[in-house]
Amino acid sequence: MIEINSLAKSFATKKGIIQAVTDVSMTAHDGQITGLLGPNGAGKTTTMRLLYGLLRPSHGSVRVDGMDIQDDKVEVRRRLGVLPDTRGLYPRLTARENIAYFAELNGLGPKDYEPELERLIQNLEMSDFVDRRCEGFSQGQRTKTAIARSVIHRPQNIVLDEPTNGLDVMTTRGLRRFLLNCKAEGRCIVLSTHIMQEVAALCDHVVVIAKGSVMAKGSPEHLKQLTQQESLEDAFVQLIGSEEGLML
């Protein structure tokens, strides 16, 4: 479970202070997929980075399974699997070696991670490229490898920043199946997206963000009722006050 409490983050730049996140509070429960929806530049990636502790909040707190992330980063990270916005791989290592490296960085020996690695290769359909070097991987192969490396230590909580960005239909469907599987196992999943269909297909709980603040939250059905709109799309447009930066 991930709890975020009135989170705020500002960056000092040459042109003055930029307030990337003003006020975000939300709770992501176990056995649910929570979607962070917002247009480009709404503060999603910053919120995500605060959530997995890469950035230190100017204000507010993040608790993972009851522990404050700033108090015990190492222990919290054991319980977190993160697919960040940047998902570069080591081009000279094979996909399998990339994943195994992160398993070892999590303190696992080959005996501990190999069954999980085989399971992930099956679930993410990676068997035809897993022993190839990552140089020249397609976007889909890269994302699959990056996801596998972020969950190889079987974390209870999984955080993904725009996971289906740039993927084709088949890969996207496979990825959705994988996330629904994780949900069925009772894990807590948070994903950020600006794609409407993603929310409709996956999310139990949606948090709408615009200009660094939460505009609304609830189930997709609840949001439709709230705005008295027929479609999710119209509901979102009304909630964020503009059509800019959203994708259908």
Place this chain on the structure above:
Amino acid sequence: MSLILTVMRKEWRDLMRDRRTVLIGLAMGALLAPALIIGMNAYAAEKRTKQMESVLKLPVVGTELAPNLVTWLEQRNVEVVDAPAEITSAIKEQEHEVILEITSDYPEQWYSQENARVNVYYDSSRESARVARARVDGLLNQYSSQMGRLRMLSRGVDPGSASALLIVRNDLATEASRAGQALLFLPYFLILTAFLGGAYFVIDVTAGERERESLESLLLVPAPAWQIMLGKVMACLGFGLMMISVALLAFKLSFSFAPNLIVEMKLSWMATGGIALSLIPIALIGVALLTLLAANAKTVKEAQSYMSVLTLLPIIPTFALMINPVKTQLWMYAVPFVSQNQLIMAILRGEAVGRLELVVYVSSQLAIATLILSLAAWRYSSERMALGR
């Protein structure tokens, strides 16, 4: 500890798969340079013997004014040739290296037994003129003192009374210390190899990893950032040590097999090992400094732009000591580059280094490396590290 080893193993494997870069690095840094230096040395030795023994072509202005001197010179391997009309421009245009002018007052001064004046023209900034000038100087001095003695004898004075001192020179340079002098370039080369040998690798695992966008994931693993950094530093240090070993081995072998060296130069296995050990601290300082710079740089390009300045750093003490040679003092063993320079020279000259000096050396170099590494670790743990801002 196991995390540091995990990072180290992975970086090492990653590097070794970049076989071309590794081979080029080893070949360029470690094999080409000794070959070049040995080759140049052999060439210089050959040139020097040729210049000393060959016939010296010397333009003389006013040969008719001092026929005896001209004949005397000609008997000593000098070919007197016609002088150019313009002395200054002939030197400037490098038509001649040295020109001798016998002044018009020469005959008169000579016969009245005064100091007869001759002018020697040369360009001291021209390295190639040095040998010719030294030969002309030596010959003129010899002629001057010979004739002076004859003048004294003719007046019935003992020529020996003109010299108040009898100077006997006793050169105590050992074979090893003379070789050390000839090898003045060697410390610089070795220190540079140790200091920056793994530079490409250090920049690649820090700024390069961020540019390839895998650093964020790496910094999200459940471990303190300094351990990840230390793993990378250890891997780079390992590569640096490999470069040092290859370079030293190449030097040792080229000294054993190269013909025609100015001085007998030998590196014993003991000396080779001693030099290798004394280079480890500067390799660590180099890796630490580059890690700090690369962690602060926004891009690989920016990190690489520091390289030209860093290349110059090890030259400074070598030059300073060449221009102003001072006696070895204890503080020198605490200063990077200077200390390595002193240590390697001592080993090459076959001198013993005191225990106190070694303690000062090891502790000061480790302290400097630790300080730089702490700064780099602090940077690694900051939130700006992954973002590159």
